Each structure stands twice: as structure tokens, then as C-alpha cells.
Amino acid sequence: MTGYPVEAINLRRLFGDFIAVDSINLSVKQGEVFGFLGPNGAGKTTTVKMLCGLLLPTSGSATVAGFDIATQPDDVKRSIGYMSQKFSLYSDLSVSENIDFFGNIYGIANSRLKERKREIIRLTGLEGSENTITSALSVGWKQRLALGCSVIHEPKILFLDEPTAGVDPDSRRMFWDLIYDLAQKGMTMFVTTHYMDEAENCTRLGFIYNGKMVASGTPLEIKRSRMKGTIIELDTDSPSDALGLIREMSVIDEVSFFGRLIHAVTSVSSDGVRQTMDDISRLLQQHGIPVTRINTIPPSLEDIFISLIQQEDNRAAS
Numbered sequence: 001m002t003g004y005p006v007e008a009i010n011l012r013r014l015f016g017d018f019i020a021v022d023s024i025n026l027s028v029k030q031g032e033v034f035g036f037l038g039p040n041g042a043g044k045t046t047t048v049k050m051l052c053g054l055l056l057p058t059s060g061s062a063t064v065a066g067f068d069i070a071t072q073p074d075d076v077k078r079s080i081g082y083m084s085q086k087f088s089l090y091s092d093l094s095v096s097e098n099i100d101f102f103g104n105i106y107g108i109a110n111s112r113l114k115e116r117k118r119e120i121i122r123l124t125g126l127e128g129s130e131n132t133i134t135s136a137l138s139v140g141w142k143q144r145l146a147l148g149c150s151v152i153h154e155p156k157i158l159f160l161d162e163p164t165a166g167v168d169p170d171s172r173r174m175f176w177d178l179i180y181d182l183a184q185k186g187m188t189m190f191v192t193t194h195y196m197d198e199a200e201n202c203t204r205l206g207f208i209y210n211g212k213m214v215a216s217g218t219p220l221e222i223k224r225s226r227m228k229g230t231i232i233e234l235d236t237d238s239p240s241d242a243l244g245l246i247r248e249m250s251v252i253d254e255v256s257f258f259g260r261l262i263h264a265v266t267s268v269s270s271d272g273v274r275q276t277m278d279d280i281s282r283l284l285q286q287h288g289i290p291v292t293r294i295n296t297i298p299p300s301l302e303d304i305f306i307s308l309i310q311q312e313d314n315r316a317a318s
């Protein structure tokens, strides 16, 4: 026993000879909001399923709530809540009936269930909507109710697999308030997402790509340790043409779109950055693309992850 609510050592999962999760290590502390990030197909759901005792690892090991995921999966399942990526409520049942349904699945006695239902209605902010048919709720409220149902049995650890995919920004913010509420009460939260604004607010992060953990730590640690070089941000009227031109410059290591802006990473020394910015402006000017703004910026998590992905792709291609 390590004392970590979630700990994985060299966890690996193959499907045939395809490596979906490649020897990842991670540990999550109690009451932490651990953000597990990665693009589509990175291996997030496969990892979560293993940690929830739903899928056996091919090799490696993990403990969740002190139980071994491979040899004690039923104890694991009893100790955790899991809001799966496809989690669905019964849309033709009312809010109250959905809570009852999940309470019954977890075998919660009726007297206790009544109390838990009141607590969950309060937690999710669904007071007054107890008898509303679930299909009439907005996506944001449905997600809150789903989270409420997944903690009906008061688990110590909650796994949420992309709980906010496709949810509008306001509802996402409200949903995250709920996540923090629960973490503050001591529940350990393991959340997968690909929204960077959500990642910025996690206690710690793990970033998975092609099944490999390519970075982990607090958002600040990751920014400090993983960003190589300086980011130059620029705005032009022809971003696609500008991107192509900048990519050809020998002093530029990476370049990508950031919304309609361009981020170019250079590893020239800090004294040389001014010169590089002038060179970019001149090059674009020569091609009839005026630069309306150019400056250096501190890296965001998104910059770092784009950079890590490019580094991994380059490694894989070489």
C-alpha cells in the first residue's frame, strides 16, 4: 500500500498487437483534481476503464482505493464512482426517479436513499426540478444530475471521462464548480478532458499521447519544465500563407495556429528573439502580408501540448 488513492505502475494494454496504453505511471493524491489530458484516441478511456476495474491490463499494475485492479476489481468498483464517456441517464424518468434508480443499483437502503437524494439535489442545484422529466433538462443540467447519480454511494474516488464534451462554456464552468466542491470535501477526482482551460485549473495533470504519458506535474511545473524556447505570437490577415512562410525559417522550431493567431517557437537565445521577430515581419512584408501585431508571450498549456505532440510525431517519424 502506497497511500495514494490511485497509483499505476507501468500500466499497459494491448488490443491485438496495437498498444493502446503504453506503460504509464501515475499517482493521484487524496482530494486532488487530477486532469488526464490527451487528444482523441490517446488512450484516456482505456486507462480509466483499467483503473475502474472494468478492463484487465496486459501488463503492469495499479491500485485504486488500496485495491489491486486486476485481482480485486469488485472492491475497486465498490470504492469508486465512474461517470463514463457514454454515461446516460434514463431520459424518460424524472430527476428524482433517476436518483432512485442509481441508488437501487448501488443497493442503498430506502431510508438512506431519501437522505442522499436530498443531498444530491442540493449539491447539483436541482431543487424544484425533482419531478422534471430528464429529457427536458439542458445538457448542462443533465451532466450535473449524472455526476450526482455517480456519487450516490459516496465513493472516495470519482472517475469522470470527458464529462463536459459538447457542453456550453457556462455549464462547463458550473460543472467544474461541482468538481471542486467534491474535491474540497475530500473526494479524489480523476477527470479526462481535452479542454485546456479545464486543465489549467487541475491540481495536477497527466498528458497522454499515443498511449504514452508525455508530461505530468502541476500546470506550472509542466510549463516551466517542458517548454523549450520562446513563443512568438503574431497576427496577420493571411494566417495560412504566413504559417507556410514562417515554417521555412531555419530559426523557427515549430509553428502552429492558435485560433486565428500564429504561434512560432524559436530556441534562439533571448538576445536574438527581437531579431527573429524583425526577420519574420520582413519576410511576410516581402510577400505582401503585413503583420498587425507581433510579440512574445508566456507559454500556455496548449502551446506546450502542441509542442509535445510535434516532438513525439517527429520522434515517431525518424
Ligand SMILES: Nc1ncnc2c1ncn2[C@@H]1O[C@H](COP(=O)(O)OP(=O)(O)OP(=O)(O)O)[C@@H](O)[C@H]1O
Binding pocket: 015, 018, 020, 038, 039, 040, 041, 042, 043, 044, 045, 046, 047, 085
Ligand atoms: N476494444 C478495443 N479494441 C480495439 N482497439 C481499441 C479498443 N478500445 C480502444 N481501442 C483503441 O485504442 C486507442 C485508445 O482508445 P481510447 O478510447 O482509450 O482513447 P481516448 O483517449 O479515450 O479517445 P477519445 O478522446 O476519442 O475518447 C484508440 O486507437 C482506439 O481505437
Ligand SMILES: [Mg+2]
Binding pocket: 044, 045, 046, 085, 161
Ligand atoms: Mg475516450
